Amino acid sequence: MGVPLPLPTPKMGGAHGVGFPLPSHLEQVKRWSGRNPHSSLPLQQDLTILILYIELEMGNDKAYPGMSENEYSNARHAIRIYALDKTEISLVKLCLPPHFVSFGSKVNEDNAVSSISSVIVIFIVISNSALLQQNTIQQSTYLKKTAKSSYCSNVLKYENLRYDSISCRHTRTRESNSTSPATLVKEPHKYFDRVLITVRSGDGGHGAVLRMPTQSAVAKSHGKLAKENPWKKSSFKRDFDGSLILPMGGHGGDVVIYADEGKDTLLEFHNKRRYNAKRGGNVDSVGVLSSQLRGGLAAPTLRIPVPLGTVVKHKRGKLFSDLAHPGDEVLVARGGRGGISLLEVPENRRKRMTTLTTNIMRDDTDKVLVLGQHGEEVSLELILRVVADVGLVGLPNAGKSTLLAAITHAKPDIADYPFTTLMPNLGRLDGDPTLGAEKYSSEATLADLPGLIEGAHLGKGLGRNFLRHLRRTRLLVHVIDAAAENPVNDYRTVKEELRMYNPDYLERPFIVVLNKIDLPEARDRLQSLTEEMLKIGCDKVTSETELSSEDAVKSLSTEGGEADLLSSVTSVKDKRDKELEDYPRPLAVVGVSVLKGIMIQEMLKEIRAALRKC
Numbered sequence: 001m002g003v004p005l006p007l008p009t010p011k012m013g014g015a016h017g018v019g020f021p022l023p024s025h026l027e028q029v030k031r032w033s034g035r036n037p038h039s040s041l042p043l044q045q046d047l048t049i050l051i052l053y054i055e056l057e058m059g060n061d062k063a064y065p066g067m068s069e070n071e072y073s074n075a076r077h078a079i080r081i082y083a084l085d086k087t088e089i090s091l092v093k094l095c096l097p098p099h100f101v102s103f104g105s106k107v108n109e110d111n112a113v114s115s116i117s118s119v120i121v122i123f124i125v126i127s128n129s130a131l132l133q134q135n136t137i138q139q140s141t142y143l144k145k146t147a148k149s150s151y152c153s154n155v156l157k158y159e160n161l162r163y164d165s166i167s168c169r170h171t172r173t174r175e176s177n178s179t180s181p182a183t184l185v186k187e188p189h190k191y192f193d194r195v196l197i198t199v200r201s202g203d204g205g206h207g208a209v210l211r212m213p214t215q216s217a218v219a220k221s222h223g224k225l226a227k228e229n230p231w232k233k234s235s236f237k238r239d240f241d242g243s244l245i246l247p248m249g250g251h252g253g254d255v256v257i258y259a260d261e262g263k264d265t266l267l268e269f270h271n272k273r274r275y276n277a278k279r280g281g282n283v284d285s286v287g288v289l290s291s292q293l294r295g296g297l298a299a300p301t302l303r304i305p306v307p308l309g310t311v312v313k314h315k316r317g318k319l320f321s322d323l324a325h326p327g328d329e330v331l332v333a334r335g336g337r338g339g340i341s342l343l344e345v346p347e348n349r350r351k352r353m354t355t356l357t358t359n360i361m362r363d364d365t366d367k368v369l370v371l372g373q374h375g376e377e378v379s380l381e382l383i384l385r386v387v388a389d390v391g392l393v394g395l396p397n398a399g400k401s402t403l404l405a406a407i408t409h410a411k412p413d414i415a416d417y418p419f420t421t422l423m424p425n426l427g428r429l430d431g432d433p434t435l436g437a438e439k440y441s442s443e444a445t446l447a448d449l450p451g452l453i454e455g456a457h458l459g460k461g462l463g464r465n466f467l468r469h470l471r472r473t474r475l476l477v478h479v480i481d482a483a484a485e486n487p488v489n490d491y492r493t494v495k496e497e498l499r500m501y502n503p504d505y506l507e508r509p510f511i512v513v514l515n516k517i518d519l520p521e522a523r524d525r526l527q528s529l530t531e532e533m534l535k536i537g538c539d540k541v542t543s544e545t546e547l548s549s550e551d552a553v554k555s556l557s558t559e560g561g562e563a564d565l566l567s568s569v570t571s572v573k574d575k576r577d578k579e580l581e582d583y584p585r586p587l588a589v590v591g592v593s594v595l596k597g598i599m600i601q602e603m604l605k606e607i608r609a610a611l612r613k614c
């Protein structure tokens with residue numbers, strides 16, 4: 001620890017090295033070591049790095065056929081770097097011997113082994129855990145011994161085999177709480193559906209080490225009766241088998257995240273990113289067992305409300321839960337258990353008490369149980385995907401928000417400039433009263449999304465991240481400005497962007513709404529536009545019309561449409577290779593003017609009919 005490294009003249013990594021210049025790297029290692037053994041590195045997790053620096057004695061160049069002069073001289077120094085997870089550390093001793101000889105296929109192994117002239121083994125332990133650091137030091141000591149006996153005799157001289165271990169601590173990186181309230185107000189659309197938070201469950205309350213009361217104390221508190229028989233069974237709380245029940249520390253508060261229909265966004269979490277549950281109460285005692293003794297109070301569960309449709313994930317990927325239904329909740333951190341109480345019994349009464357109690361503990365090592373257990377701290381990523389049956393998509397200014405306002409009670413912002421809508425607006429569509437009571441209840445939720453433009457997948461306009469909010473929809477409604485210069489092209493642009501985000505979106509049933517037919521230029525070409533739109537696409541539904549449940553699970557672990565599993569990557573790629581014409585054609589094309597209320601009922605009929613089909 002802390003011994004400056006005897007470093008050889010550094011050279012390039014060589015044919016078997018890691019491909020970056022040695023000098024700077026070894027300089028860094030040098031800085032980490034000797035001078036400051038407890039230097040900090042900006043790493044989040046525990047890590048052990050094993051560096052092998054091997055210098056070869058390249059005696060006979062005929063032993064390395066096919067190696068160029070350059071390769072030959074580079075191969076004289078080989079550096080290998082292994083990052084070991086803390087759980088893998090025991091593997092070091094297993095995998096070390098092969099590394100001594102794994103100098104690539106061009107080198108005859110025997111020759112290579114016999115030509116090693118010196119080896120430097122460096123362990124860098126980056127951890128705040130003293131135990132892990134200690135373990136690594138033991139590992140390297142063990143290696144020194146085994147290397148001496150097994151390798152040094154015939155491979156290299158022991159004095160040429162050097163070990164060092166370096167301990168570094170993590171830097172305590174402060175969580176970026178950089179989103180200022182002003183930014184949140186100015187650009188809420190960038191933050192409303194994604195946030196990182198940290199939750200901590202409460203510690204358990206402490207138990208107590210109790211003494212039996214003296215006879216006089218018992219008499220004082222229980223009057224004459226107790227004086228006659230201080231060990232009378234009813235004096236203390238007992239289990240059904242007669243054993244004494246000793247009070248326990250209260251359970252620490254759990255942390256639960258639940259779906260709350262009253263919440264719309266995750267914005268508030270940007271202001272407060274840390275949530276701590278309370279700790280359990282300690283045993284209320286002055287050290288003497290009494291019938292009045294109470295256990296510590298359990299801390300209340302900390303319940304955090306999030307909008308319906310929030311996906312709760314571990315910061316580094318693992319899915320906790322998808323809170324897609326009202327009342328869904330997930331326990332994200334369990335509170336620490338309360339400590340138990342111990343009873344100290346005088347030697348002469350011990351035997352008798354043992355027959356009466358099951359939870360007497362005298363062993364010193366058990367005393368740790370008196371302290372409540374620690375709660376757990378978890379970093380979470382919350383991702384909102386709105387829950388809606390129908391998604392409205394289209395270019396900016398097509399009239400999506402006007403449509404939502406026309407058929408639901410929603411009051412979205414409407415204006416004749418692009419990107420009026422920055423965050424999804426939700427509206428509730430009532431069922432069809434003409435279909436009778438049964439169908440009337442089949443209401444649906446509509447989501448009006450921000451406008452998409454060509455190149456949205458490259459980040460143009462508002463980008464395309466908001467398309468994740470289409471994930472749960474059953475039906476898409478393409479809203480097109482029929483009075484625009486080239487409505488068919490606009491339609492293709494939106495479909496293309498959807499496909500770039502997630503080709504599955506194009507497999508979903510959809511209808512096309514040609515809007516603004518109150519304007520003459522739209523009304524005149526309504527017929528031809530409708531025919532043209534109906535021609536784009538094919539009849540056969542090529543694959544699943546909805547995300548299968550398996551896909552849904554996969555998609556929960558990924559964002560932005562990039563699936564992490566190889567198979568799904570391939571399938572997504574295949575789907576992107578398809579032409580727009582290879583995807584299903586619209587279920588219906590209707591011309592409307594949502595502003596002037598023309599053909600609204602016909603449009604609603606088509607939407608309801610489509611909803612019934614999917």
Ligand SMILES: Nc1nc2c(ncn2[C@@H]2O[C@H](COP(=O)(O)OP(=O)(O)OP(=O)(O)O)[C@@H](O)[C@H]2O)c(=O)[nH]1
Nearest residue numbers: 397398399400401402415416419420421451594595
């Ligand atoms: N003439 C006419 N104008 C309409 C019609 N529907 C919407 N508009 C106008 O089109 C403009 C844009 O409407 P919005 O509903 O804000 O369009 P949007 O698709 O939500 O636009 P973004 O939110 O920017 O994506 C507004 O000025 C509306 O008044 C219509 O049927 N006829």
Ligand SMILES: [Mg+2]
Nearest residue numbers: 400401420421
């Ligand atoms: Mg809008």
